[in-house]
Amino acid sequence: MAGGLPHPVLWSTLLHVDQVTIGGATVEFKHVFYTWCAMAVLFSLGLLVRGGLKLVPGGIQNVFEVVIGGLEDFVVTNIGEDGRKVFPLLGGIFLFILFQNLLGLIPGCDAPTANVNTNAAMAVFVFLYYNYQGIKRWGPGYIKHFMGPMWWLTPLMLPLELISHTARPLSLTLRLFGNIRGEEIVMVLFFLMAPIVGTIPVYFLFLLGKVLQSFIFFMLTMIYLKGAFEHAH
Amino acid sequence: MFFNNWFKINDKKYLDAISTAGVIGLHMVSATVVGLGMGWYLDRWLGTKPWLTGVFLILGIVAGFKNVWLDSRRLLKAQDKEDAEKFGPKD
Numbered sequence: 001m002a003g004g005l006p007h008p009v010l011w012s013t014l015l016h017v018d019q020v021t022i023g024g025a026t027v028e029f030k031h032v033f034y035t036w037c038a039m040a041v042l043f044s045l046g047l048l049v050r051g052g053l054k055l056v057p058g059g060i061q062n063v064f065e066v067v068i069g070g071l072e073d074f075v076v077t078n079i080g081e082d083g084r085k086v087f088p089l090l091g092g093i094f095l096f097i098l099f100q101n102l103l104g105l106i107p108g109c110d111a112p113t114a115n116v117n118t119n120a121a122m123a124v125f126v127f128l129y130y131n132y133q134g135i136k137r138w139g140p141g142y143i144k145h146f147m148g149p150m151w152w153l154t155p156l157m158l159p160l161e162l163i164s165h166t167a168r169p170l171s172l173t174l175r176l177f178g179n180i181r182g183e184e185i186v187m188v189l190f191f192l193m194a195p196i197v198g199t200i201p202v203y204f205l206f207l208l209g210k211v212l213q214s215f216i217f218f219m220l221t222m223i224y225l226k227g228a229f230e231h232a233h
Numbered sequence: 234m235f236f237n238n239w240f241k242i243n244d245k246k247y248l249d250a251i252s253t254a255g256v257i258g259l260h261m262v263s264a265t266v267v268g269l270g271m272g273w274y275l276d277r278w279l280g281t282k283p284w285l286t287g288v289f290l291i292l293g294i295v296a297g298f299k300n301v302w303l304d305s306r307r308l309l310k311a312q313d314k315e316d317a318e319k320f321g322p323k324d
Contacts, residue, residue, distance in 0.1 A: 074249075163268045163289075164296040171263035175256070216252040223307075 008191070011108045031115035038099040038112065067095075071218075079226045086133065086225055093122070094218040097176070101210035104184055105203060111210075114181045116173065123172035126221050127165075134228030144232035172220060179213045250311060257304045261297035268293015 012018050012033045020029040049061050057065050071091050075083040083090075097113065104111025112118045134142045146165075148157030183206045190198040272289025276282045 159289075159292050160296045160299060163271065163293050164264050164300055166271075167260070167264040167267040167293075167296070167300075170267060171256070171259045174263065175259050212248070212251065212255075215248050216256060219249065219252050220256065 008188075009108060010110055012110070028115075030110060031112040031118050034103055034110055034112040035100065035118060037109065038096065038103055042095060042099055075222055078222060079229060082229050083222075089129065090218055090222055090225075093126075093221055094214055097122070097214035097217050098211065101180055101214055102207075104180065104187075104210070105206065111180050111184060113176055113213075114184045116177045119173045119176045120169070122217075123169040123176075126172065126224065127169040130221070130224040130228045133225060137229060138232075141232075142228075145227070147232070168220075168224065172217060176213055176217055179209060183209055246311075246315070250308065253304060253308050253311070257301055260300040260304060264297035264300055265290070265293045268296060 010018075010030070012030045015033075017033045018028075018030050019026050021027075045060070045064075049064055052061065054061065068091055071094060072084070072087050075087050075090055079086075100113045100118070101111055103109045104114060131142075134145065138144070146158055146161040147154045148161070187199060187202060187206065190202050268289045268291075269286065271293075272286035275285045275289065279285070
């Protein structure tokens with residue numbers, strides 16, 4: 001966890017998967033292990049809901065319908081009907097990051113998003129995906145998105161747009177990493193000051209923070225996709 | 234009472250506004266940093282120290298301000314829409 005701070009007992013330490021040796025090189029494996037945990041939870045929830053689908057939803061199916069229906073409405077009002085095509089990815093990103101973030105609140109688990117590598121992988125994937133969708137939609141005309149509103153502004157706008165597009169994965173990565181890592185550090189500090197009693201109030205604050213961070217990642221991905229879909233200027 | 238506020242925050246409109254306001258700062262910084270990095274590497278590659286670093290740093294700052302402008306326009310547009318729902322369309 002945070003450099004120098006004592007960290008609580010983790011399941012990954014008990015299972016000896018903090019570091020693994022692949023081809024002679026020892027690599028950090030904790031965040032991969034907890035990413036797999038989040039995936040396992042999501043897969044089993046998904047299979048559970050799919051197995052008991054009913055026309056009149058109840059219990060867990062109800063929760064999923066509210067969350068996914070609400071998000072889909074939000075995406076369609078923002079992007080338009082194109083949004084339905086990319087919604088599976090957007091909803092998947094939201095739920096995946098939400099579960100990864102919330103793992104940090106469970107005793108014995110650590111949030112995989114508190115490691116910069118997990119976030120960088122997701123941010124680079126988002127960057128490639130929206131550019132792919134833009135090129136698929138506009139073909140070579142996608143370059144017009146980088147050329148500004150008037151043709152004589154092109155020499156100025158091309159480097160500007162290149163810089164601001166390259167900055168997108170960087171800011172996506174750093175925002176999620178900084179927030180989640182900071183929350184983990186603050187949680188350890190509170191636990192050191194007043195065990196159990198001190199951590200309960202911040203649990204509620206961080207619950208909000210973690211939901212907000214996953215929503216921000218989802219919303220920014222949606223805005224980038226919208227920019228790739230709509231006509232250039 | 235606490236849960237009432239919690240559900241209000243869960244409302245998509247509020248989440249959207251909070252998120253847009255929250256991303257503005259980092260958008261400006263990250264564009265500046267990327268501009269500086271691009272200029273530095275181009276300088277090292279082409280051997281034109283220190284000119285490209287300066288040029289790309291300024292371009293990065295301009296790109297950062299452009300990002301801030303776009304984000305605030307998005308916030309204002311959402312605000313206008315809400316006002317129009319509440320008080321009728323603006324003339």
